[in-house]
Amino acid sequence: MKAIRPVWHGIDTAKVGYNVHWTDAFQKQLDQFEKLRNLARLAERQDGCISHALTPGGPEYVVWTTGSRMLPYAFERGGIVLFFSATSTMWVHDGCVTPNLRAEFSPRAVACNGLAAVHRMVLDLIAAMGGHCTENQLSEVHMTCDVETDRPHDLTDYYSAVDHPWDRVCTRIRTNGATSAPEEADARAEGNRRHLKYIHIGRDKKMLRIYDKMLELQAHPDKQFEAALWSSRIHDSYIRSNGMTERPATAIMRVEFQLRREAIRELGIRPVEHFLLSLGYIWQKLTTESVRMIDLDDENRTRCSTQQWWRVVQDAWTSEPNAAPTPPEDMALPAFRKYADQTMGLLTSAAAYLPESETQLLTAVLLKLENHWRQSHDKSWKEIMQNKRTQLNIRRAKLGG
Numbered sequence: 001m002k003a004i005r006p007v008w009h010g011i012d013t014a015k016v017g018y019n020v021h022w023t024d025a026f027q028k029q030l031d032q033f034e035k036l037r038n039l040a041r042l043a044e045r046q047d048g049c050i051s052h053a054l055t056p057g058g059p060e061y062v063v064w065t066t067g068s069r070m071l072p073y074a075f076e077r078g079g080i081v082l083f084f085s086a087t088s089t090m091w092v093h094d095g096c097v098t099p100n101l102r103a104e105f106s107p108r109a110v111a112c113n114g115l116a117a118v119h120r121m122v123l124d125l126i127a128a129m130g131g132h133c134t135e136n137q138l139s140e141v142h143m144t145c146d147v148e149t150d151r152p153h154d155l156t157d158y159y160s161a162v163d164h165p166w167d168r169v170c171t172r173i174r175t176n177g178a179t180s181a182p183e184e185a186d187a188r189a190e191g192n193r194r195h196l197k198y199i200h201i202g203r204d205k206k207m208l209r210i211y212d213k214m215l216e217l218q219a220h221p222d223k224q225f226e227a228a229l230w231s232s233r234i235h236d237s238y239i240r241s242n243g244m245t246e247r248p249a250t251a252i253m254r255v256e257f258q259l260r261r262e263a264i265r266e267l268g269i270r271p272v273e274h275f276l277l278s279l280g281y282i283w284q285k286l287t288t289e290s291v292r293m294i295d296l297d298d299e300n301r302t303r304c305s306t307q308q309w310w311r312v313v314q315d316a317w318t319s320e321p322n323a324a325p326t327p328p329e330d331m332a333l334p335a336f337r338k339y340a341d342q343t344m345g346l347l348t349s350a351a352a353y354l355p356e357s358e359t360q361l362l363t364a365v366l367l368k369l370e371n372h373w374r375q376s377h378d379k380s381w382k383e384i385m386q387n388k389r390t391q392l393n394i395r396r397a398k399l400g401g
Helices: 026-044 107-113 115-128 213-219 221-229 233-240 261-266 272-277 279-290 308-314 336-351 362-376 381-398
Strands: 003-021 051-053 060-063 073-077 080-084 091-093 096-098 101-105 132-149 169-171 187-191 196-203 206-212 251-260 291-293
Touching (some): 003 221, 003 251, 026 073, 107 115, 115 132, 206 213, 213 221, 272 279
Antiparallel strands (some): 060 073
């Protein structure tokens, strides 16, 4: 596959938590939110819905019947969903503050308007509602680029042979160690050898998706607004005609990195403002260090050349701010107490599986666990500790300590 040019790059999805200090008068808003939610449930039984303006004279939001466990009141407008807590005060535990307002930005909202604009809209709304935002935390973001290529991708872009799966992929998407081919459990594909629907590499906190964007938009007409973002009138016209015009000779492939809270914090990012200053830097790290598509032109995989189409992907965000993030003070290494508390909690749970006579002493529980662990693991404790200390020293160096 040969890449011709990027036709669009941007944020596809984002979730942000806001720490908001509300005045005492906000309690009246919460009482009203509860009434609105009950009315929405009644309306839902008749296939209806209700809306509500969060500020006097402001735009109306659709009232959701359910939110999340900690943020039960939800309102949606234009692809932006706001989740409010049931209390007017922030949650504080062990010195950590949990956001009491969360915003989820759908592709329609954030891709068309930009993350900076929708983030500013939420901050303005908080102020108009009488709140003061003391901090915000980016908890999930999807960084993407759409690339025009000579054809859709197939297995030969990732495999040299069926018995060598993913050997054209060099990744450390789930580790800070040496790069390697992804493990079988971390790489998935759907489609046939000639035409793949998608490739997924990684899981959970950090994942790469690559898929045929034109194929997706044809299957999901509700997403066809994304074609208007492309700097390619031919492809946009084809999508909007629902396949009635001549199909372009080239394809549009989407490369999308999904980052969740842990991966974002590993990059040294917390507030949206820091993320916006580091877009180009983050994309470079993702496309050069986390995942790289290679040609098998050297016995040492780390020295293999980068595939031509992936080099175009790497350059897609070069026009964006490129500042290296500076980790805030509260992103330093966790205190030892945190791990001590977690370990004791796990030991207590493990001890419950043992007879009471064997759990009188903590050392007895540890001995049982050590014996079980040695029987089920190949690597020695010494080897694992050496690797862990190396990773810890790398983190300390990045934090300047």
